[in-house]
Amino acid sequence: MLYVELLAQGLVQGSIYALVAVGLTLVYGLLRILHVAHAGLFTLGGYIGVLVTNATGSLLLALVVSMLVVGLLGMAIYRLCYQPILDKPPYVALIASIGLFIAMEEIYRIAFGPYGISYQNPPLQDVVYIFGITLRLGEVAVGVGTLVLIGALALFSTKTRFGTVWRATVTDPKMAESFGVDIIKVRYLNFFIGSALAAVAGVMVALLNNLVEPTMGSVPSYKALAIIVLGGLGDVRGTLIAALALGVIEAYGTIYLGNYLDRDAIAFAFLILVLMVRPQGLLGRA
Amino acid sequence: MLGLSGYEISLITSMGIAVIFALSLNLITGFCGQISLGHAAFYGIGAYTSAMLTKAGMPFGVGLLGAVIVAGLIGIFIGIASLRVRHDFLAITTMGVGFLFIGIMRQWDLVGGEMGVSSIPGSGLGKSGFMFLVLGFGVLTVLFSLHLKRSWMGYAFDAIADDEDTARVVGLNVSHYKLAAFAMGTALAGLAGALYAHNVRFIDPESFGFVESITVLSMVVIGGIGSVFGVVFAAAVLSVLPLWIQFIDEYKLLLYGGLLFAMMRFSPGGLAGLVKQILRHISSRKSLQKLSGGTKI
Known part of the structure; x- marks a missing residue:
């Protein structure tokens, strides 16, 4: 049963990676920016989730508030931080984003304390048995929630007019613009949706660990970067596959390679190996 | 000597090491335009090499030389592998190299694992002698950087940093030049790392993590990418500022992050x-x- 259990754990972890990485890959597709500060929004999502749940007792309300606030903040980051430097060389936005991320983490540390905060009555802690393995209700919620959100996103982007415009813009911004797309509006939407998804991931991680700390974004931030590179930068399908694959590989890897490499090193060893064979990413075209 | 207190000597020493380290990244990122987010790995390789060599009874000079060679060789090896990918891919790959390095060091018992290496032998030159050695290396690095900038290779680096495809079209062997920049930059980082190891006498994997890579990148970026004197100034100031003012140490990362962001946003x-x-x-x-x-x- 160990294999199945590891697979399940890997998929849960992979779902969280996916929620964070999708926003990142959308931003990359549209603006060619490695939006490191995205992980800062993920952390904020977790904080808002815990604070609102503790204040009102409703996890659902917390989720909605978290998505709204973080989504709007994502739009503000685009407007105030990225838009003015879009015509500069790519490293400018990358380094600005790293700076912003570090500053955000420090602000959380100063505002909420270095040891983090927890749920007073952690929700969804009951244990369920599925296919002969034990899972916490929270873990099931993560998997199902991710499936629903990504499914809704897929429906939105393929079945609605705005979704089509959005996909066209992410694929080829210049072409879309010449067809009369209001590219600024698409960018705002893009940042809102991507950041809101990161907020969901933040709330879920807070649920699984029952802890939100200032640095909880660090590891997902680097991992998500690795994932979107694996996925072929800007390719949403590739990103989802890479996220789930990385979650599973880490789960098995920590068991079999744990004596030589720690979890993060396994992820990056995998990244480097793949890039050596396919410099354009898993699904990317040369 | 010179009426400097022990505290001032150690400040100047760490300043000098930071300058060498920052200039080493400036060769790769500043001159040649290749962003590295894992430069602290090579600093760490130098530190570990020299620490292990001198602990095995080798003289200090052999330790330094070994650090330069090992860091440079691994740099070339990683350069050959990672310079195949470009721009953003390269930035993430080098970041991966950084994480891989501390991941391996944490699990490798021979070099102390999580505990690191302690009681590393000193330089045998005394505190002020070591300071002068570091400053000497610092001045040499500055002169080397200035010379390189005005050499044929420096112009080639410039062309590659500016527009890689055009550089290739006019007949530059882009990958050779990139590799040369990577080799020199990583070897110098190895030297800086070795000096660091013999200065603090204790190293562990955490001393060479992502934060260190970002710190050195922020020195290069805040000083002005590619500008030798700008980078020297930024490295000197940013390395001692937190030591100088206790208040800043608490907010060191906020200051670095804020400065990085503000610099890029308002004066790239x-x-x-x-x-x-x-x-x-x-x-x-x-x-x-x-x-x-x-x-x-």
Whole structure:
């Protein structure tokens, strides 16, 4: 049963990676920016989730508030931080984003304390048995929630007019613009949706660990970067596959390679190996 | 000697090491335009190499030389592998190299694992002697950087940093030059790391993590990418500022992060770019004054 259990754990972890990485890959597709500060929004999502749940007792309300606030903040980051430097060389936005991320983490540390905060009555802690393995209700919620959100996103982007415009813009911004797309509006939407998804991931991680700390974004931030590179930068399908694959590989890897490499090193060893064979990413075209 | 207190000597020493380390990244990122987010790994390789060599009874000089060679060789190896990918891919790959390095070091018992390496032998030169050695290496690194910048290779680096495809079209062997920049930069980082190891006498994997890579990158970026004097200035100031003012140490990362962001957002050329802008502003005012016959405008 160990294999199945590891697979399940890997998929849960992979779902969280996916929620964070999708926003990142959308931003990359549209603006060619490695939006490191995205992980800062993920952390904020977790904080808002815990604070609102503790204040009102409703996890659902917390989720909605978290998505709204973080989504709007994502739009503000685009407007105030990225838009003015879009015509500069790519490293400018990358380094600005790293700076912003570090500053955000420090602000959380100063505002909420270095040891983090927890749920007073952690929700969804009951244990369920599925296919002969034990899972916490929270873990099931993560998997199902991710499936629903990504499914809704897929429906939105393929079945609605705005979704089509959005996909066209992410694929080829210049072409879309010449067809009369209001590219600024698409960018705002893009940042809102991507950041809101990161907020969901933040709330879920807070649920699984029952802890939100200032640095909880660090590891997902680097991992998500690795994932979107694996996925072929800007390719949403590739990103989802890479996220789930990385979650599973880490789960098995920590068991079999744990004596030589720690979890993060396994992820990056995998990244480097793949890039050596396919410099354009898993699904990317040369 | 010179009336410096022990505290001042150690400040100047860490300043000098930071300058060498920052200039080593400046060769790769500043001159050749290849962003590295994992440079601290090579600093760490140098530190570990020299620490292990001298602990095995080798003299200090052999430790330094070994650090330069090992860091440079691994740099070339990683360069061959990672310079196949470009721009953003390269930035993430080098970041991966950084994580891989501390991941391996944490699990490798021979080099102390999580505990690191302690009681590393000193240089045998005394505190002020070591300071002069570091400063000597620092001055050599500055001279080397300045020389390189004005050499044929420096111009080639410049062309690659500016536009890789055009550089290739005009016949530059882009991958050779990139590899050369990577080899020199990583070897120098190895030297800086070895000096660091013998200065603090204790190293562990955490001393060479992502934060260190970002710290050194922020020195290069805040000083002004590619500007030798800008980078020296930024490295010197940013390395001792937290030691100097206890208050800042608490908020060190906030300061670094904020500065990085503000620099990129408002003056992507760094301090060097800022100085250039001001000078240009003054000289254009002067020429305007000349044109208008010396009357103040």
